Amino acid sequence: MPSMTGSRPAAAVQPPVPHPSARLVGAAAGNLAEHRARSGPIPWRGGPGQLVALVERAGLSGRGGAGFPTWRKLTAVASGSRPVVVANAAEGEPASAKDATLLTRAPHLVLDGLQLAAEAVDAADVYLYVKAGPAEASARRALAERRREGWDRYRVRVHQAPPGFISGEESAVISSLEGRPALPRFKERLVVESGVRGRPTLVQNVETLAHVALLARYGHSWFRQAGTPAEPGTFLATISGAVHAPGVVEAPYGLPLRDLLDAAGGPSTPLSAVLVGGYHGAWLPAEAGLDAPYSREGLAPWAATPGAGVVIALPAGTCGLGFSARIAGYLAGQSARQCGPCVNGLPAMADVLTRLARGRRDPSLVPAVQRLTGLVSRRGVCHHPDGTARMVTSALRVFEADVRAHLSGTCLAAPIGKAV
């Protein structure tokens, strides 16, 4: 499996068409001259709306986590007046590095996709919303090159995304672009209808845009050469934890989780479980879960989704309950502190889970966690409480044997309480 973080192939290798399973990696170019040689100019579609049919035939879905069909968003935004297009590289998830890596290694693919999306909806304003660091620096360098060469038709404004887990949430992005704190807000209407200053707004993850740039060049049939019929194409995964070569790799949807871990060097020690989809994701037990195809359908039995491709391998010697309690504590601290159930419920949930992880032998702790996950779900303006509840619920299920062990004063992974 090709790695995005490893050494890049020599510039002399210029495949006319990127390999179906290593497309983003294969087309990555650090500067505009290299990008031009490898991928050619932007394949303008000649007017608004032309891209939508192509994206629909390709079956491209959003790579930011929700997996929403891209063509639907394009269609909704294109029908409005003076739309705004935003490339989202806030990447607030601590265990994700793929957006920053992509912008560092292949900024021009992302920016070409942004131009094509802007053309497709006839955008009046175009933004790149990106967190501070190498990704922003790379994007600014790339935009300067493009200005010099007259590469773009739409002017792109770079807007720095504030740090924080939720600053990339769609309505938080809108708030930030309007000059307010990057906090989620109550949506009277959909963002595609009423986003930045009430205008129809397309917020698209940067990886999605890079796929658009390739799809427009090589077509929907090429796009579907990798992945599954329901989820075509490749995705970038950020693999961390107990693997030999943690980092960002590109893989086709449907690849078994085991093979995905192998793309990151394989497990460095026996694993007990894998967290799929990041801190808002769900656990898969290593024994039964490693054969699961990395796809919506393949991960469904564990209530997991592909999300933004974040995978964390948990070594058998680390307590899964303790690890989950730490994540829950972090997520409680990342609450925007706007919605009562989230402000109150997330710290309480993290606290009860921590007590369980530390070996408090109180059987009422498990129903207490379950009650709290029910109390926060669907009761906020964003999905932060829901995502946190999903991860915690899945921890109780997948580490059920360890829950029983903890309640009887032992831990299956480590000396009790040591992992917390």
Added chain:
Amino acid sequence: MTTSTGTGRPTRRALRLRVDWTACEGRGMCIELLPELLDTDPWGYPRARDGSGDPEVPVQLAEHARRAVDACPRLALRLHRS
């Protein structure tokens, strides 16, 4: 768009109650005015009795729901069709 109520008659989309959680401070007016639909959570915030995020408002409670929307001192309650 229409949905069926099971009586065979097509109806308009369901009326639902939505809370703007960024505005709600748990003053409790809505819970008093709509006890059929809302309960209080451990922190004083309204909670739908059916466990949903935005509970459906039956026709016979629509007027009470409108009153609850108007009574919210934080203007945090909305009625919408979906």
